[in-house]
Amino acid sequence: MYAFNYQRPADVSAAASAAVADTDSRFLAGGQSLVQAMKLRLSQPSALIDLSGVAALAGITVTADTVSIGAMTRHDQVARSAEVARAIPALAALAGGIGDPMIRNAGTLGGSLAHADPAACYPSAIVGLGATVRTDRRSIPGDQFFTGLFETALAAGELITAVDFPIPKQAAYVKFKHPASRFAMVGVFVSQSASGVRVGVTGVRSHAFRWTAAETALAGNFTAKALDGLKLDATGLNADLHASAEYRAAMVATMTRRAVTEATGG
Numbered sequence: 476m477y478a479f480n481y482q483r484p485a486d487v488s489a490a491a492s493a494a495v496a497d498t499d500s501r502f503l504a505g506g507q508s509l510v511q512a513m514k515l516r517l518s519q520p521s522a523l524i525d526l527s528g529v530a531a532l533a534g535i536t537v538t539a540d541t542v543s544i545g546a547m548t549r550h551d552q553v554a555r556s557a558e559v560a561r562a563i564p565a566l567a568a569l570a571g572g573i574g575d576p577m578i579r580n581a582g583t584l585g586g587s588l589a590h591a592d593p594a595a596c597y598p599s600a601i602v603g604l605g606a607t608v609r610t611d612r613r614s615i616p617g618d619q620f621f622t623g624l625f626e627t628a629l630a631a632g633e634l635i636t637a638v639d640f641p642i643p644k645q646a647a648y649v650k651f652k653h654p655a656s657r658f659a660m661v662g663v664f665v666s667q668s669a670s671g672v673r674v675g676v677t678g679v680r681s682h683a684f685r686w687t688a689a690e691t692a693l694a695g696n697f698t699a700k701a702l703d704g705l706k707l708d709a710t711g712l713n714a715d716l717h718a719s720a721e722y723r724a725a726m727v728a729t730m731t732r733r734a735v736t737e738a739t740g741g
């Protein structure tokens with residue numbers, strides 16, 4: 476590790492100002508990705524702005540139609556929240572399936588979204604529920620948040636403060652997980668709400684995306700049967716030693732069927 480400055484602000488405005496004052500700094504959430512990147516010298520920030528002292532960034536609020544989760548809320552808090560489990564059980568289950576207990580106790584929603592790992596679970600829920608990412612300066616529609624491999628719509632020094640997840644009628648998240656890390660080799664979040672059906676996919680391209688052909692098929696008939704014969708084109712999909720592009724394409728169809736079956740209580 477190399478030398479860097481460290482600050483632990485107590486509120487959002489101090490954290491945001493610190494990031495603007497030093498454009499080579501990075502926010503530190505749970506450190507689950509950032510500290511590893513620093514150890515490998517893939518990231519060499521001049522300063523870390525530790526968000527753990529900003530109480531306003533952590534917590535869960537549930538209203539009649541929205542679950543709002545602060546950026547510093549740990550995965551384990553989401554997984555264990557009775558309110559989240561009542562409002563969007565699929566979201567609590569998603570959080571409970573991330574990594575292992577240590578990762579869930581340290582990892583945060585904001586860190587996961589800002590890091591934008593192509594195999595992370597939460598991005599599928601961001602697009603699969605049509606969530607809104609709130610920052611210290613604006614609200615970003617979930618469909619516009621992920622822009623590329625480890626890339627987001629965030630500007631330099633922009634701080635995620637919370638995410639608003641609309642409560643659907645029914646939803647489910649199913650992933651085909653990497654056996655060691657439990658990251659999604661293929662993860663699918665489906666939801667049905669008054670505004671329609673959404674199918675959010677992660678682990679398959681550079682960033683999470685909506686499988687619109689499946690959404691169209693499910694719009695009038697929210698059953699696994701409606702997906703019969705539907706395939707995702709394998710062109711350009713992620714391929715590695717764990718799964719080829721063709722295998723991932725096939726698994727997207729399978730995981731989507733399973734997610735719909737689970738969402739409908741089948």
Ligand SMILES: Cc1cc2nc3c(=O)[nH]c(=O)nc-3n(C[C@H](O)[C@H](O)[C@H](O)COP(=O)(O)OP(=O)(O)OC[C@H]3O[C@@H](n4cnc5c(N)ncnc54)[C@H](O)[C@@H]3O)c2cc1C
Nearest residue numbers: 504505506507508509574582583585586589596635657658
């Ligand atoms: C072994 C292992 C297994 C894992 N398995 C899974 C899995 O199964 N599924 C899954 O989805 N994830 C998985 N993860 C990812 C993990 O759950 C964390 O979400 C992820 O590593 C981000 O960590 P963090 O929250 O500690 O953020 P940090 O590492 O602290 O930060 C990550 C990045 O986000 C930035 N950042 C942090 N907070 C904010 C904010 N509020 N606003 C703006 N920028 C911010 C930081 O500056 C940094 O660039 C795994 C990680 C590990 C190491």
